[in-house]
Amino acid sequence: MRENIWLTMKYFPLFHDLTDAPCLVVGGSEAAARKVRLLQRTEAEIHIVAPEINEELGELVSAGRAHWYPRRFRARDLDDKSLVIAASGDERIDGRVSRLARARRQPVNLVDRPAQSSFIVPGMIDRDPVTIAIASGGSAPVLVRQLREKIEALLPARLGALARFADQFRPAVKAVIPGEEGRRRFWSRFFRSGVAESLLQGDERGARERMLGLVNSAPESRGNLTGSVALVGAGPGDPDLLTFRAVRLMQEADVVVYDRLIPQGCWIACAGMPSGSSWARRRALTARARMRSTRSCCSRPAAESRSCA
Numbered sequence: 001m002r003e004n005i006w007l008t009m010k011y012f013p014l015f016h017d018l019t020d021a022p023c024l025v026v027g028g029s030e031a032a033a034r035k036v037r038l039l040q041r042t043e044a045e046i047h048i049v050a051p052e053i054n055e056e057l058g059e060l061v062s063a064g065r066a067h068w069y070p071r072r073f074r075a076r077d078l079d080d081k082s083l084v085i086a087a088s089g090d091e092r093i094d095g096r097v098s099r100l101a102r103a104r105r106q107p108v109n110l111v112d113r114p115a116q117s118s119f120i121v122p123g124m125i126d127r128d129p130v131t132i133a134i135a136s137g138g139s140a141p142v143l144v145r146q147l148r149e150k151i152e153a154l155l156p157a158r159l160g161a162l163a164r165f166a167d168q169f170r171p172a173v174k175a176v177i178p179g180e181e182g183r184r185r186f187w188s189r190f191f192r193s194g195v196a197e198s199l200l201q202g203d204e205r206g207a208r209e210r211m212l213g214l215v216n217s218a219p220e221s222r223g224n225l226t227g228s229v230a231l232v233g234a235g236p237g238d239p240d241l242l243t244f245r246a247v248r249l250m251q252e253a254d255v256v257v258y259d260r261l262i263p264q265g266c267w268i269a270c271a272g273m274p275s276g277s278s279w280a281r282r283r284a285l286t287a288r289a290r291m292r293s294t295r296s297c298c299s300r301p302a303a304e305s306r307s308c309a
Helices: 030-040 055-062 091-103 141-154 159-176 180-190 194-200 204-216 244-252 279-291
Strands: 022-026 045-049 067-069 083-086 108-110 123-127 130-134 228-233 255-258 295-300
Touching (some): 030 055, 055 067, 123 159, 130 159, 159 180, 159 194
Parallel strands (some): 022 045
Antiparallel strands (some): 123 130
């Protein structure tokens, strides 16, 4: 039996819609204020329970952007809450909040105590509506911060504007291009096009004019989908040495076929992989791809020199 290479995750990554959702924050310190700042970026209804709150939280309450209950935590404070954060700084109080919330199957987070939390708050990069979250399960917060800073530097400031622009044209693209596969290919081409680059540079008017031409002249609208096969060399087997182009081809492929000698690190990030196969199977896949609109990607060890075509 082939070994299962997929690693289990303790935390399942997801995004929670908190629109009009009542959320409870227990505590009034700076730690509580940090969590409230994050919640404020959503449309959540924020409830704070604490005998005292700091100046920042006081200003929010005065502005009507949060509700404050000036007393100690009570069990009934959990009633009807969609999300709970314990940040009082008192281990006894926070521990009680956690136990009661978990007993009710309510998502609860204790600041800096992942073992007592049912969810953790990741490091985030916000290019609304594009949001990237990074987490280490609480094991390496400094590493998460460094990764966030590196990714933040790579992403264009107007990435969110690009996403909103594309969303405005989704109905038009759906009306012109039949089939999910054709639309997926169109959008893949669009996000690498000069139109997208123009928008990222701030020329929205020019991008809009060029986008109309791009949609109306799209080969996908005529059902003109041509299949292709890409042969990716795995080199010495170190995934860190794969080129950006190789990784992109593997991630964009509809089918990935790999040799059993390929180290799993070179292809584990690809989705929808078939099981290992021989060169004969690769040749059969190549032939089928020529007849259908399938993009295939074959990986081979560096020592082999046979052609995939």
